[in-house]
Amino acid sequence: MPERTAPTRIVATNMRRFAVALWVVAVALVVIGLVTNGLRAAWLVPVPSLFTAWFAWVVLWRPRIELTEDELVVVDVRRTTRFAWRRVQDVRSKYGLEVVTDQGEQRVWIAPRPTARLAIERPGGAVPLSVAAAADEMRARVPAAVTYDGAPPATVTAAPIVHRVHGWAIVALVVLGIAGSLAGARL
DSSP states (O other): OOOOOOOEEEEEHHHHHHHHHHHHHHHHHHHHHHHHHOGGGTTTTHHHHHHHHHHIIIIIISOEEEEOSSEEEEEOSSEEEEEEGGGEEEEEOSSSOEEEETTEEEEOTTOSSTTOOEEEEETTEEEEEOHHHHHHHHHTTSOOOOOOSSSOOSOOOOOOEEEEEOHHHHHHHHHHHHHHHHHHHHO
8 A cells, every 4th residue: 555645735825824823812811810809710711811812713723725635625625525536627816815616616725816925844844835836836736628539438537626614613613702702701
């Protein structure tokens, strides 16, 4: 059995830097809250920080694009979409990254504009990448369209586009946001 290579990841560097800054702020909020309110409010103090940390992970850190041998994986805030490569028709970069399939196009969360700063994570480290270069990297893996001289073959293997909604992550974001607001109001 051939060994599978690790996926190539494309991430938004500025979003990840902002996530790290928010995690530092979340820790600082806990420390400041405990110093100003003492241990009597120890159960209220971490709640706004939990929301901040969860928000940073869900919205800023987790979104990415993974290029594997078999599929293109787009992880956004709301869902993860897996495209079999032969379903991908094109990747556009005029207004940000868009994956074009026979079912339409899907905008990519980490590159909503053509000037977004991206990086490609490879075994040697992260390399800065423009949106156009990221689209080129993705386009290089799109297979050429197959033309037939006659009727297409009778048997066709499925090439699914699979969507998995991040329902629990969104629910947790809303619940932590409400709980953080209530805890902040009580402090």
